[in-house]
Amino acid sequence: MAEVLVLVEHADGEIKKVTNELLTLARTLGEPSAVLLGGSVASLAEKLGEYGAQKVYVAESADLDDYLVAPKAEVLAQIVADTSPTAVLVASSAEGKEVAARAALRSGSGLITDAVGVSSDGETTQGIFGGAIAVQAKVTKGIPFITVRPNSTAAEPASGAAEVVTVTPNISDAAKGAKVTERVVEAKGGRPDLAEAAVVVSGGRGLGGAEHFDLIEKLADSLDAAVGASRAATDAGWYPHQNQVGQTGKTVSPQLYIAVGISGAIQHRAGMQTSKTIVAINKDPEAPIFELADFGMVGDLFDVVPQLTDEITKRK
Amino acid sequence: MPMNIVVCVKQVPDTWAERTLNASDKTLDRAKVDTVMNEIDEYAVEEAIRLKEAHGGEVTIVTMGPDRALDTIRKALSMGADKAVLLSDEALHGSCVMQTSDALAKVIGTLEYDLVICGSEATDSRLSVMAPLLAERLGLPQLSLARKVTVEPGSSVTIERQTENGYTVVTSALPAVVSVVEKINEPRYPSFKGIMAAKSKPTTTLTAADAGLEGELGLAGATSQVDEFTPRPPRSGGEIVKNEGDGGTKVADFLVSQKLI
Numbered sequence: 001m002a003e004v005l006v007l008v009e010h011a012d013g014e015i016k017k018v019t020n021e022l023l024t025l026a027r028t029l030g031e032p033s034a035v036l037l038g039g040s041v042a043s044l045a046e047k048l049g050e051y052g053a054q055k056v057y058v059a060e061s062a063d064l065d066d067y068l069v070a071p072k073a074e075v076l077a078q079i080v081a082d083t084s085p086t087a088v089l090v091a092s093s094a095e096g097k098e099v100a101a102r103a104a105l106r107s108g109s110g111l112i113t114d115a116v117g118v119s120s121d122g123e124t125t126q127g128i129f130g131g132a133i134a135v136q137a138k139v140t141k142g143i144p145f146i147t148v149r150p151n152s153t154a155a156e157p158a159s160g161a162a163e164v165v166t167v168t169p170n171i172s173d174a175a176k177g178a179k180v181t182e183r184v185v186e187a188k189g190g191r192p193d194l195a196e197a198a199v200v201v202s203g204g205r206g207l208g209g210a211e212h213f214d215l216i217e218k219l220a221d222s223l224d225a226a227v228g229a230s231r232a233a234t235d236a237g238w239y240p241h242q243n244q245v246g247q248t249g250k251t252v253s254p255q256l257y258i259a260v261g262i263s264g265a266i267q268h269r270a271g272m273q274t275s276k277t278i279v280a281i282n283k284d285p286e287a288p289i290f291e292l293a294d295f296g297m298v299g300d301l302f303d304v305v306p307q308l309t310d311e312i313t314k315r316k
Numbered sequence: 317m318p319m320n321i322v323v324c325v326k327q328v329p330d331t332w333a334e335r336t337l338n339a340s341d342k343t344l345d346r347a348k349v350d351t352v353m354n355e356i357d358e359y360a361v362e363e364a365i366r367l368k369e370a371h372g373g374e375v376t377i378v379t380m381g382p383d384r385a386l387d388t389i390r391k392a393l394s395m396g397a398d399k400a401v402l403l404s405d406e407a408l409h410g411s412c413v414m415q416t417s418d419a420l421a422k423v424i425g426t427l428e429y430d431l432v433i434c435g436s437e438a439t440d441s442r443l444s445v446m447a448p449l450l451a452e453r454l455g456l457p458q459l460s461l462a463r464k465v466t467v468e469p470g471s472s473v474t475i476e477r478q479t480e481n482g483y484t485v486v487t488s489a490l491p492a493v494v495s496v497v498e499k500i501n502e503p504r505y506p507s508f509k510g511i512m513a514a515k516s517k518p519t520t521t522l523t524a525a526d527a528g529l530e531g532e533l534g535l536a537g538a539t540s541q542v543d544e545f546t547p548r549p550p551r552s553g554g555e556i557v558k559n560e561g562d563g564g565t566k567v568a569d570f571l572v573s574q575k576l577i
Binding site: 141178183185241 | 458567
């Protein structure tokens with residue numbers, strides 16, 4: 001069966017959930033092989049067999065961590081040239097898209113980003129304009145490089161041989177131009193990634209100030225959810241920019257999205273309207289967010305949210 | 317030491333407008349909507365002007381698009397950029413991201429620069445890969461998703477790259493390709509003086525041939541194609557309930573009924 005490459009997304013020695021989703025998806029297209037790149041990553045190879053990876057191409061070099069994106073793209077393109085896969089699947093993360101784009105260019109191939117589905121003939125489904133239009137598309141030149149959004153497929157375990165194929169990375173001097181000198185963690189740990197989270201709780205202008213975001217955080221923690229914020233809230237400096245959900249921020253598609261004190265301007269809707277279930281809490285019954293909501297609560301968030309957090313904690 | 321900076325900008329449909337694709341060739345419908353400079357590109361223009369103000373040099377705007385994109389160029393010039401190049405040719409209609417990066421790289425290759433700055437993504441296509449592709453094509457370091465840019469003119473550039481949980485410090489020699497996120501600055505509004513001055517600033521318009529582009533251009537040579545598109549059905553209205561003191565409980569009841577808790 002034709003080989004499908006999946007670029008493994010990993011951080012701090014852990015494989016990201018999206019990789020298991022991509023391996024699950026790859027099984028519908030052909031025989032999945034994982035591509036594992038990094039300074040010291042070989043120990044992760046075995047785990048990839050749990051989601052059906054038949055082979056794991058392992059390329060280790062400190063340069064893959066020490067320089068931004070370009071070395072990973074070169075090595076991915078090198079493995080693509082050696083294996084001529086049917087398709088290359090990469091997570092639609094910021095770095096995933098960058099690596100995929102450069103590797104696709106090096107391979108003389110086309111690129112589709114942000115797919116939410118890929119059919120067995122390589123046809124992709126994407127939502128564009130903030131999910132307002134669904135597009136079916138395909139790569140028409142070279143090998144399809146497709147980046148896939150987290151939460152697009154449910155990861156299903158399957159046993160794979162995870163046979164390790166060690167690759168000697170050929171990294172050019174040109175790829176060692178942008179040196180990573182420091183990695184700084186600012187956000188409080190413990191909450192899931194916004195893009196990958198199954199539940200997202202977001203706060204907006206209705207909170208009235210940074211000090212009230214603890215209401216959102218407590219509700220989020222009761223649901224093991226990620227915290228998002230509307231642009232009004234991030235522009236006001238109430239919550240970090242990287243948590244912004246919307247047209248110019250993150251696009252999320254969780255099982256459950258709870259919008260608190262968010263009016264639901266187009267800017268925000270573009271980032272969340274493909275969520276499976278949407279709950280809105282807002283005191284303005286005319287707020288456009290209620291047009292999207294599966295369940296809307298018209299009321300003062302300062303009354304509703306603490307009660308909701310208590311109820312969830314009680315019932316779990 | 318002066319810094320010459322190229323800023324790539326894109327004219328896009330206003331995100332407040334009802335956006336769609338052309339039924340005929342499934343490319344972006346630009347005709348029916350108001351167009352604006354891609355919002356994040358304003359931050360790129362602003363950053364370039366600030367660097368110019370700090371170090372001297374020239375800011376050149378580069379864009380590819382229909383003649384209408386002159387409006388976007390005019391805005392960038394009004395903000396304080398010095399000159400512009402518009403690559404405009406009907407043959408380029410329907411270009412994919414690979415072709416567009418080739419075209420922009422060829423135009424940039426004719427200019428003198430220390431830094432290329434892009435916005436991190438366009439609000440229409442949202443690929444977020446132009447800076448990496450330009451870096452790959454120009455053989456230059458990629459410093460993308462910058463929320464802060466510091467330059468040592470004639471020598472190096474250092475950025476804080478926005479990440480999921482903080483930032484990464486990345487540094488390279490000049491020249492380099494940088495992309496910026498909206499956290500980086502607050503773009504200025506063009507002043508009346510700026511608007512007047514923009515009228516006399518030079519804009520060069522190039523055809524595909526002028527830029528050295530050959531072979532199958534535009535839709536015919538694209539590396540990907542849209543086969544079908546369908547408007548997403550509007551979400552069917554859900555249940556809207558007024559808080560009568562038990563609002564939180566009601567929401568929790570709903571979550572239980574949907575097996576979400």
